[in-house]
Amino acid sequence: MPGHVVVDQANPGAHLTRIPIPGISTATDSSQASVKGKVIKKGPLVSLGDEDFVLKAVVEDEESVRSSSSRNGSINVILFGGLAKDFSEAVGLGEVVVMTGFTVGKSPTAHKDQLHPCNLLLSGDDACLYVLRSLSPSVSPSPTAPKRSSAPEVSKPAKVSKYTYVPLADLKPGAVVNVYGVVVFFKQPYKTRGTDYCSSLKITDQSNQKVVCSIFCEKLEDHPKIFQLGDIIRMHRVKTQAFGGSINLLNTFGFSVVTFDGRPESAVVPRTSSKSFHFEPEDERAVNELRTWAAKQDLLPTTPRVHLSSVQPQSYFDLDCQLLWKAQVDGACILLKVWDGTRCTHPLQDFTVEASAIQGPSSLSRERSDLALNILVFDNHAEIAKQFKPGDYLRIYNLHATTGASSVPCSSGGSGANQLAFHLHGGTSYGRGVRVLPDDCPAIQELRRVMECFPEDDIFNESAIMEIWGTPPETLDDARGCCATERRCDHALQQVTLAEVKQSVPGQLFHVSAQLKSYQPRPLYQALKLHCPMCRAIQEIPDDDFLSETFLEASKAPGRVAEPWLLSESLLLPGDGPEAPGRTLSIHLSKELFGERKSKDLIYVTGATLEDVCQLAAAYQYILPVMPSGGSASLMDLSAPFLFRGKKRYYGCKQCSQVSVKELKVDGSEEINEEMIAEAVGVKLLQYCLVLKLELQQGRDTLEVLLWRDAETFFQVSLEEVAANQEAQNKISKTMDFLCPPGRSIAKQPWLDLCLSTYTVKADGGPNRVCYQVCQTSTTATPP
Numbered sequence: 001m002p003g004h005v006v007v008d009q010a011n012p013g014a015h016l017t018r019i020p021i022p023g024i025s026t027a028t029d030s031s032q033a034s035v036k037g038k039v040i041k042k043g044p045l046v047s048l049g050d051e052d053f054v055l056k057a058v059v060e061d062e063e064s065v066r067s068s069s070s071r072n073g074s075i076n077v078i079l080f081g082g083l084a085k086d087f088s089e090a091v092g093l094g095e096v097v098v099m100t101g102f103t104v105g106k107s108p109t110a111h112k113d114q115l116h117p118c119n120l121l122l123s124g125d126d127a128c129l130y131v132l133r134s135l136s137p138s139v140s141p142s143p144t145a146p147k148r149s150s151a152p153e154v155s156k157p158a159k160v161s162k163y164t165y166v167p168l169a170d171l172k173p174g175a176v177v178n179v180y181g182v183v184v185f186f187k188q189p190y191k192t193r194g195t196d197y198c199s200s201l202k203i204t205d206q207s208n209q210k211v212v213c214s215i216f217c218e219k220l221e222d223h224p225k226i227f228q229l230g231d232i233i234r235m236h237r238v239k240t241q242a243f244g245g246s247i248n249l250l251n252t253f254g255f256s257v258v259t260f261d262g263r264p265e266s267a268v269v270p271r272t273s274s275k276s277f278h279f280e281p282e283d284e285r286a287v288n289e290l291r292t293w294a295a296k297q298d299l300l301p302t303t304p305r306v307h308l309s310s311v312q313p314q315s316y317f318d319l320d321c322q323l324l325w326k327a328q329v330d331g332a333c334i335l336l337k338v339w340d341g342t343r344c345t346h347p348l349q350d351f352t353v354e355a356s357a358i359q360g361p362s363s364l365s366r367e368r369s370d371l372a373l374n375i376l377v378f379d380n381h382a383e384i385a386k387q388f389k390p391g392d393y394l395r396i397y398n399l400h401a402t403t404g405a406s407s408v409p410c411s412s413g414g415s416g417a418n419q420l421a422f423h424l425h426g427g428t429s430y431g432r433g434v435r436v437l438p439d440d441c442p443a444i445q446e447l448r449r450v451m452e453c454f455p456e457d458d459i460f461n462e463s464a465i466m467e468i469w470g471t472p473p474e475t476l477d478d479a480r481g482c483c484a485t486e487r488r489c490d491h492a493l494q495q496v497t498l499a500e501v502k503q504s505v506p507g508q509l510f511h512v513s514a515q516l517k518s519y520q521p522r523p524l525y526q527a528l529k530l531h532c533p534m535c536r537a538i539q540e541i542p543d544d545d546f547l548s549e550t551f552l553e554a555s556k557a558p559g560r561v562a563e564p565w566l567l568s569e570s571l572l573l574p575g576d577g578p579e580a581p582g583r584t585l586s587i588h589l590s591k592e593l594f595g596e597r598k599s600k601d602l603i604y605v606t607g608a609t610l611e612d613v614c615q616l617a618a619a620y621q622y623i624l625p626v627m628p629s630g631g632s633a634s635l636m637d638l639s640a641p642f643l644f645r646g647k648k649r650y651y652g653c654k655q656c657s658q659v660s661v662k663e664l665k666v667d668g669s670e671e672i673n674e675e676m677i678a679e680a681v682g683v684k685l686l687q688y689c690l691v692l693k694l695e696l697q698q699g700r701d702t703l704e705v706l707l708w709r710d711a712e713t714f715f716q717v718s719l720e721e722v723a724a725n726q727e728a729q730n731k732i733s734k735t736m737d738f739l740c741p742p743g744r745s746i747a748k749q750p751w752l753d754l755c756l757s758t759y760t761v762k763a764d765g766g767p768n769r770v771c772y773q774v775c776q777t778s779t780t781a782t783p784p
Contacts (some may be wrong), residue, residue, distance in 0.1 A: 002434040005086040006130050013066040016100060020174050022072040024118050026104055035101045035120065037061050040074065044584075045088040055084035058115065059097065063175030063240075075116035076107050079125035091131055093556075101126035110121060133421070163278065165286070167574065169207030173242040176252060179337060180286050181205050182262060182294045188397065188433025189223045190204045190380045193214070199223045200428070206293050213238070213249040215257070220384075221273040225256075227441065230262035230299050232287050248253060260301075261442075264291045278545055305443070306399035308373065309342035311401050313420055314431070319396045320443045322451070323388055324372055325360025328352040332426075334382045338394065339372045341450030348373050349419040360390030361748075363539040375399065379426025381644055388436065391744035393444045399424055415492065437743065439522060484739055484750035487511065488713060488777035491755065498701040506760045506770050514696035514703070515749050516740040521692075524733055528723060531689040532653040539690065539722070541651075542639060544610070550640045551625070559628035561606055565591050565663040566633070585612055588626075588633070590663055593672075601672045602664060604633060617644045622677060626661060633661040635681060642683055643674055647724040650674050652683035659683060688719035690732075694774065696754075699744055713778050736780055753777070 016034040024035065037059035046054050060074040077099070079087050091097065099122060107119040122129060166177045181203030189197040199215040201224070213235070219225050224233055239252040251257075258272045258279070268284045270277065307316040321338040329335050335353060337360075351374055355523060364372060375387045375396065388394065400423045424434060437444055493511045501510050521527055530539045542550075561568065566588040588604035602622040605613065617623050623644040626633040635642050641649035652659075664680040666672060678685045690711035698702045712719055715735055721728040739750060755776045761769045 005083065005090050015686075018040040020061070020063075021075050021116060022174075023117065024075065024120075026106060026118060028104050028451060030102050030104055035059075035075075035096050035102070036096065036098045037075070037753055038096050039091060039093055040106040042088075042091070042093055047085060053081060053084040055079045055088055057087070057091075058113075059099075059120075061174075063172075063177065072116045072725075076109065076113070076119040077102075078119055078121050079127075079129070083122055083127055083129065083716040087129060087480045093130075096132045096134065098130040100128050100130075104582065109457065110594075167207045167209075167213045168203070168205045168247075169209040170770055171211065171240045171245060171247045171249075173208075173240050175240045177239055177240060178234075178236045179203075179205075179211075179238065179249070180290060181211070181300055182232050182290055183233055183259075184210065184299060185229070185431065186224075186226045187431050188384075188435055189217075189220055189249065190253075190428050190433070191383055197223060199226075201226065202389040204299070205290065211247055211249055215251045215255075217251070217255075220387075225259050225271040225273075225413070225441075227435075227437065228262070230259040230292075230294055231260050232290050234258045234260075234283070234286075240651065252573070260287050262291055262294060263442075264288070264295050266442070271438065277543065285660060307342045308340050308344040308371075311344055311346070311420075313346065313401055313403050315401050316398050317401070319394075319399050320437070320447060321396070322447060323360075323390055323394055324364065324368070324393045325358050325390050326385065326388060327359065328386075329353065329356040329357075329376070332379055332382055334377045334385045336375045336377055336385065336388070336394075337372050338375060339368060339451075340447060341371065341590070343371050344373060344420065347418065347422040350374065351376075373422060375424060375774070377424045377434065380428075381424050381432075384434060389741065392742060393437040393441070393447060394434055395443065396434045397422055398430045411485050442446055454568045484779055485714075485752040485754060485777050486780050487753055487755045487777050491689055498696060498698045498703045501756060501758070502701075502703060504758060506758045508758055509775075510756045510758070512698070512754050512756055513751055514697075514698040515746050515751055516694055516703060517697040517746055518695045519692055519736060519740055524736060525729070527690050527692050528719065529689055529691055530651050530686040532656060532684065534684055535653065537653065537655060538691070539686075547640050550612045550637065551608065551613070552641075554625070554627050554636045555607045555609055557606075557627045559631065561586065561588060561604070561626060561628045561633045563588070563633055563661075563663075566589055566604065567594060587616075592663060592665065598672065602677065613644055617646055617709070621645060622672065622674070624677065624681070635659050635661060635683070638683070642681065643677055645674065649680070649719060649723070651686040656684040656723060657682055688723050690715075690719055690722070696752075704771060705774055707753075707774040709773065710775045712776065713776065714774065716778055739779075 016032055019028060019033045019035055021035060021037055029750050034318055039057055040060045040409070041058035042348070043056040055078075057077045058074055059077050086623045097326050099120060101124070104118050105115055105121055109115075110117045162180050165180050166175075168179060169176065171179075175311060182205065184204050186201035187199065189199045192198050195220050196216040199213075199217075199218055201215075203213060203215050204210045215223060224235075226233065233572075234257065235249070235251075236256045237252055237254040238249040241248045241250055251564050254273075256277060257778045258270045258277055260268060260270060268287050270279055296448055305320050308319070308321075312316065319338075319340065323339040324337045326337065326341060327335045329351075335351060402421055402423055403418065404421075425432065436569050489509075491509055491511070493509065493510045495513060498512060498514060501512060528541060530541055531537070550672065567590075568586055568588045571587055585608050586606045588606070590602065590604075593599055593601060600620050602624065603616070603620050604626050604628055605616065606623045606628060608616070608625055613623050625636055625640075625644075626641065627636055628634075635652075638652045638654045638659070640651075642652050643650040660682045662682075664672070664677060666676070674685065689708055691706065691708040692711070694705050694707055696705060707714055715732050717728050717731055722732060739752065741749065756776055757773050757775050759771055759773070761771050
């Protein structure tokens with residue numbers, strides 16, 4: 001019997017030895033072996049004669065990803081004869097196959113395609129390839145049904161969740177998996193000898209299996225945001241490794257991580273620095289199930305954190321506190337002046353530092369000075385502490401309360417032998433470390449409740465207090481110091497207070513001066529959205545995971561584009577040579593643009609993935625992805641960008657667009673732009689907008705206002721650039737940090753000259769609501 005393709009839903013080749021693709025060599029005994037993998041490339045079926053065919057595909061180890069560190073995870077597979085024909089008809093990209101009866105040879109194209117140095121050859125009677133598909137029992141073919149073709153017919157499985165999560169007890173070495181877990185041990189990120197920071201943690205789940213995870217990332221913000229034992233963690237694309245008789249997890253290419261508060265009563269709010277991540281109702285259910293299970297297993301902390309008032313000498317403890325100021329002592333030590341609103345009952349060491357080395361307000365009120373203490377932070381933690389700002393709320397892990405002499409001179413001139421000092425020693429033993437707490441952390445709310453007993457402005461001297469509270473609101477201009485914004489309007493209006501704005505009739509404009517107490521959302525990338533100027537709809541910007549899936553589905557559309565006004569060519573991505581071309585992507589040029597020598601100004605592409613389009617965007621001015629529809633060109637679903645220009649992406653409104661792809665008409669001297677292209681294809685362009693809710697404060701009055709219509713004027717940056725350019729995103733982030741520094745008293749924040757408009761919003765089934773919006777205002781001060 002010739003080699004054949006079989007659709008199988010069980011465990012084919014269970015009696016054979018399963019060999020991972022990276023473990024294949026020319027010495028491999030293939031007679032009793034099987035190889036499993038996912039089809040990631042599929043070449044065309046080439047006829048060598050009557051019923052003689054050859055086909056080349058690339059199969060990737062199901063549990064690995066292609067990266068510089070795992071280049072041998074993908075291998076070329078050469079199929080011959082009827083097996084090649086059946087494979088061409090029955091197997092699609094992304095499907096998982098098991099191969100048996102193969103032979104192993106050296107790959108002649110390994111130096112070109114950077115794949116496995118060997119290849120698999122499937123031919124003859126012994127060769128067999130199983131396609132793993134889940135077949136519904138209700139539609140299983142009858143054993144007596146007539147055979148209609150040599151290729152098996154199957155129905156596609158119903159669409160399931162994008163990600164599959166593996167229980168920790170089911171992990172096998174050499175796999176790339178997605179997992180959920182409860183944190184039972186963790187170390188804060190520390191600097192390695194290379195360029196990365198390393199996080200180490202141990203997690204468990206309902207299977208009661210404990211697994212160690214090591215995470216290496218160059219940026220601190222890319223590490224898991226874990227604050228206490230019992231936190232929930234979700235990791236995508238981590239690699240399993242066997243070590244010391246157990247399974248460990250290591251981040252690999254494409255790694256992403258999201259964490260959650262582990263307390264059952266807290267809201268399910270993802271903690272991540274990623275600008276795009278999937279979070280669906282299934283994820284919320286998984287988090288809540290883990291929380292409930294962890295609470296029953298006593299995995300959550302049962303005792304509150306130690307306050308300074310209860311610290312005992314020679315103890316180690318975790319401390320939540322607020323940073324008042326810091327000072328660099330030497331290259332391996334930083335002194336942090338902190339408080340938590342309680343008083344330590346033991347005599348404390350005080351240290352001498354140069355006034356010029358202090359970062360933050362060195363002059364404290366008597367009350368805060370009596371409650372504040374010094375913490376010496378050493379070695380690797382000193383490097384982390386350099387990034388802290390006065391006002392930050394910190395959590396310090398494994399802090400040591402000790403007596404005896406310190407390496408820093410005491411202000412009293414003595415040794416301080418009988419006084420208590422606080423040291424955060426170097427290294428990461430016992431989870432030792434320090435990090436900034438997020439604004440929504442419950443510990444911060446608890447600290448603030450304690451600190452409310454002390455006036456907020458006690459941290460500054462009396463003249464600063466009088467400057468803010470002793471000046472009538474009508475004369476705030478004289479007392480406020482520097483101003484970080486200016487009005488761009490030409491309204492002849494008197495400045496008013498926030499109280500007067502709230503008492504006014506809607507539909508008016510006002511000039512005010514105030515400070516920014518807080519803003520939402522945090523993180524800022526969630527504020528960037530898409531807006532239709534016609535129907536006024538506002539929608540979220542889809543993440544790259546969603547777009548990749550959308551483009552991949554569209555690339556599989558059957559047929560071809562045969563518009564009479566298009567010139568079509570094919571591009572092979574990638575190519576191993578004429579004998580084994582890669583995937584085919586079609587590029588279409590407008591005949592008119594070609595005649596006007598503008599062939600690179602706009603191209604149409606079919607069969608393109610998101611990655612393909614992004615690569616082509618570097619060579620052509622505009623890229624318009626299309627799909628075949630009865631020989632004509634049609635646009636993809638408008639949930640995805642319909643047009644690309646470099647890193648810029650343009651979206652259309654589903655409600656207002658009347659899509660119909662037509663040839664773009666231009667004059668010889670006319671420059672092509674996105675508005676012309678959108679009009680030619682019947683799309684109403686969506687605009688990028690930034691929606692921020694600002695809480696203004698003026699004396700004791702506060703007012704919530706929106707910033708969105710004039711956001712570009714305010715930040716002096718194009719939102720189209722913000723969506724595509726990291727530097728523009730950083731400019732907005734730095735501006736907001738300057739206007740509203742995290743943790744800093746509002747007395748030290750800059751003043752804002754603002755023009756406000758008031759208007760009424762009609763609520764469905766409820767009373768109308770008065771809203772306020774910042775308009776015709778821009779920032780003037782440059783963030784440091």
